[in-house]
Amino acid sequence: MNHDINIGALKKNCFRQSKVPGEFMLQMRVPGGLIDAKYLKVIEEIAQKWGNGTFHLGLRQTLNAPGIKYENIEAVNAYIQEYIKEIEIEMCNTNMESNSAGYPNIGPRNIMACIGNSHCIKANINTWELARKLEKEIFPSPYHIKLSISGCPNDCGKGHFNDFGIIGVTKPIYLKDRCIGCGRCAKVCKKAATRVLKLVNHRIEKDTCCCVGCGECVEACPASAWVRPEKKLYRVMVGGRTGKQYPRMGKMFLNWVTEDVIVAVIKNWQTFCANVLDNKPFYIHGGHLIDRAGYQKFKEIMLDGVKLNPEAMVAQRILWAETEYRSNINVKPLCDHPSPGGPYTPKSKVD
Incomplete structure (x- = not known):
């Protein structure tokens, strides 16, 4: 066994180390979680010819x-x-070359997305089209980012637990002349949303x-009064993350913004990372950054x-809510209570 493998x-290069020495798992990107079914033959060939005959649907699609x-x-x-060329360069228009070296970077994780309004009746936006537009703004890059897109505030894409969670919202128009006074929209808003209709x-x-901005009233109305x-409008959540030490749910950064705003904001992510990290990229969650x-x-x-x-609308400040772990022995908290939007200050763990 070669012990000089550069893990x-x-x-x-998008290969993850296995528990079996000398074995790895390839992660093929699927921006927005939607591609032509013909590409399943690619992963099938890899799994059968070079892998162990199985393939895994990654949690980031x-x-x-x-x-x-x-x-x-x-x-x-x-x-x-050829897959990288067709997906990354031709479909997503990323600024990269396709060659025999494979993927150039794994820093920006695969953009996740629910199926969106290309299928789902509740969705307000086309999620995978937006994912492909944003892919070229973040990939390839040495700076890390986890980004998810959901078609509506149900947030099936779990944007609340990503560095950036983009959620499709809508401002439904009420056409009172069509309204038959059945009250179904108010009932569904009371049951499934925020009880703003009566x-x-x-x-x-x-x-x-x-x-x-969920649009439940639109789906409920039998007379198309909504x-x-x-x-198309969007909400942006930031700073969400899972993890062992400080998991937290993201908070709202922007609301009711257009697609042009979304693209312009994401374009600035690498500039932000370079500024904070002094142009020395390394793995760090966006929320920590x-x-x-x-x-x-x-x-x-x-x-x-x-x-x-x-x-x-832009959040003027964000108050994070994080988990603080304590044991049942005489210990100090792991961290001081964080200031709004600021970092934790480590403390000694034991008296």
């Missing part, structure tokens, strides 16, 4: 082939050259302060040069 370089021997990685990289004198009144406008810089600095850089649409 870090292979990880960057990658196509994974485990059981690849180290000595076969070069052949696998050569084989996926039936008064056979017409609907809305408290706009707490509408989350309709989605053509203008925001903590290190502080929310105000994050907001300043991420919105630099971004033209906000009239409806846009």
